Amino acid sequence: MLVFRTGQLGDTLVALPAIHALKARHRGDKLILLTDKHPDKSYVSSWDILGPTGWFEEVIFYEPGPLYWLNLKAVLATISSIRRIRAGVAYILAPERNAWQLFRDRFFFRIVAGVRECHSRGAGGSPTRRRNRPLPHVKPEWRVLREVIPYSESEHFDLKPLIPQSxxxxxxxxxxxxxxxxxxxxxxxxxxxxxxxxxxxxxxxxxxxxxxxxxxxxxxxxxxxxxxxxxxxxxxxxxxxxxxxxxxxxxxxxxxxxxxxxxxxxxxxxxxxxxxxxxxxxxxxxxxxxxxxxxxxxxxxxxxxxxxxxxxxxxxxxxxxxxxxxxxxxxxxxxxxxxxxxxxxxxxx
The missing domain is CATH 3.40.50.2000 (Glycogen Phosphorylase B;)
Structure with missing residues (x-):
């Protein structure tokens, strides 16, 4: 099973309840993370947080950038890595997507990378901004990501058990x-x-x-x-x-x-x-x-x-x-x- 999540410390932490829930739902399945890597940056990455949890048996890195999709060698390497693991299901825990981005993600994972089943948030999600009116409240990002996961018995998340005793x-x-x-x-x-x-x-x-x-x-x-x-x-x-x-x-x-x-x-x-x-x-x-x-x-x-x-x-x-x-x-x-x-x-x- 493939999990796609990118970002830094806060982005990763808000995804933890969702990943914890899918781990419980797919108990016994092999989890593999697809995430970004920035060799020139010193900030905390997704893998810095998710690696020590022991939830994932493998990680696939890619180096994003404004011209990533034009870098044929890099794109083919990512596709090859995903096809190698033969993932049957992908959970796309990405930030908010417009309709085009959502189509692109699903096309990439299902058609190009050969993943049979994909779960992701819907397109859009942010209400329309109206002039001279306060912005409406929206669902917290952690809840939106949690709702990507079909029902599981794991509804509450607590990070404390994952903190090393040392x-x-x-x-x-x-x-x-x-x-x-x-x-x-x-x-x-x-x-x-x-x-x-x-x-x-x-x-x-x-x-x-x-x-x-x-x-x-x-x-x-x-x-x-x-x-x-x-x-x-x-x-x-x-x-x-x-x-x-x-x-x-x-x-x-x-x-x-x-x-x-x-x-x-x-x-x-x-x-x-x-x-x-x-x-x-x-x-x-x-x-x-x-x-x-x-x-x-x-x-x-x-x-x-x-x-x-x-x-x-x-x-x-x-x-x-x-x-x-x-x-x-x-x-x-x-x-x-x-x-x-x-x-x-x-x-x-």
């Missing part, structure tokens, strides 16, 4: 060193993002943390993320006090997951770290820009608070907001965020 042991040792006493609580922070348009202002994180450390004395804050988030984590921890510890870029993805299992909450941007927190059952206070439809990248589960503001330019899909300077995120105040996180910290006191 990572859990290391996280436990770290937390023991950081604890002041048995009442110490931990909150994970995700202040970074590869997209500047998703980042809540740094000075607000600093203000937020200064106020929270005064209001909740037994609380420690841990910055998580990739190497690209280390710099902002250093600045925030230097400015906000000794209760903030920056681990961004210094622990693996599964190491971060292990640390998150010891946290009472997550506060931060719409990032892979947010999705990782949700996958281990941590309540998220998620600070969303309005660049996309509401709820599309909502974290997995139901115990989360989404802070998002409607603005007249919402749905822009910009990666860098030069004109409005992230106005949608700047309209989320420090008070808003404290109101969202305070009940979680009070309850865990």
């Amino acid at each position: 990572e859990l042991d290391s996280a436990n040792e770290l937390m023991m060193r950081l604890m002041d006493n048995e009442a110490t609580r931990f909150v994970a922070l995700g202040p970074g993002s590869k997209m500047p348009s998703k980042i809540w202002p740094e000075e607000r994180y600093i203000s937020l943390l200064r106020r929270l450390t005064k209001a909740f004395e037994n609380t420690k804050f841990i910055v998580l993320g990739g190497k690209e988030d280390k710099t902002i984590g250093d600045r925030i921890s230097a400015a906000a006090g000794t209760s903030i510890h920056n681990l961004a870029g210094s622990v693996s993805v599964m190491g971060s997951a292990a640390i998150l299992t010891r946290c009472n909450a997550y506060i931060g941007n719409d990032t892979g770290t947010m999705h990782l927190a949700a996958m281990v059952g941590v309540p998220c206070i998620a600070l969303f820009s309005a660049r996309d439809f509401p709820d599309r990248w909502r974290p997995y589960g139901d115990n989360h608070t989404i802070l998002r503001r409607e603005v007249d330019c919402e749905g822009c899909m910009l990666e860098v907001c030069n004109k409005e300077n992230n106005r949608c995120l700047r309209e989320i105040s420090v008070d808003d965020t404290i109101s969202a996180i305070a009940p979680l910290l009070s309850a865990s006191h």
